[in-house]
Amino acid sequence: MRSRAVTRVLLCCGLLAGPLFTTAYLLEGSTRANYSAWRHPVSSLSLGTHGWMQVANFLNSGALLVGFGIGVHRAEHSSKWTSRLIQAIGVGLIGAGAFRCDPLSGYPPGTPAVPSPPTTKGILHVVFSALVFLGMPAVFLIDATGVKPVWSTYSKATFVAFVGTFGVARAGFAQSARLVAFGGLFQRLALSIGFTWLALRAAQLLGALPRS
Numbered sequence: 001m002r003s004r005a006v007t008r009v010l011l012c013c014g015l016l017a018g019p020l021f022t023t024a025y026l027l028e029g030s031t032r033a034n035y036s037a038w039r040h041p042v043s044s045l046s047l048g049t050h051g052w053m054q055v056a057n058f059l060n061s062g063a064l065l066v067g068f069g070i071g072v073h074r075a076e077h078s079s080k081w082t083s084r085l086i087q088a089i090g091v092g093l094i095g096a097g098a099f100r101c102d103p104l105s106g107y108p109p110g111t112p113a114v115p116s117p118p119t120t121k122g123i124l125h126v127v128f129s130a131l132v133f134l135g136m137p138a139v140f141l142i143d144a145t146g147v148k149p150v151w152s153t154y155s156k157a158t159f160v161a162f163v164g165t166f167g168v169a170r171a172g173f174a175q176s177a178r179l180v181a182f183g184g185l186f187q188r189l190a191l192s193i194g195f196t197w198l199a200l201r202a203a204q205l206l207g208a209l210p211r212s
Helices: 002-031 042-046 051-075 080-098 120-142 149-173 180-208
Strands: none
Touching: 002 042, 002 051, 002 080, 002 180, 042 051, 042 180, 051 080, 051 180, 080 120, 120 149, 120 180, 149 180
């Protein structure tokens, strides 16, 4: 009984991670002078006087996803790679918080669109962020195999939507003339798509967990 209760708590972490992360960065972005949610990446909120709030957001959400990944393994031992990838996404968020990004797309004000050369912290931020933005599409595809057709179709559609929106975001952050003003918007769309999948996966596992 105690083991099942622990598993349930860990799976609930997957329900909470996305909504908490999203709510925090939306509130932060709405109060920052000269910050544009349409243009600037979520990570840029970790810069400046109040940057500690986004750092805490990264660390908290990352820890929740690591816990969720452990819960996935406890609930479904056959989902070994799903569990590992979710934990990797969590580690990526923690690392993104531990190493702040370089300024990008003119935020904070007075900084270049793209720093040259990048700082060591900025490089490490990119490396850890890759665990998030590569780990998410990987888990969508891996979890789409050997499951019910409806979930498989949804996971594959999520993969396509995530890769598409994140691709546009990356082009914007690379200062594409047509997309630079929308990089932040498409990054937020990608994150929302990914965190929605994770929350639904958590709900699915919670629903299948015996109550007695």
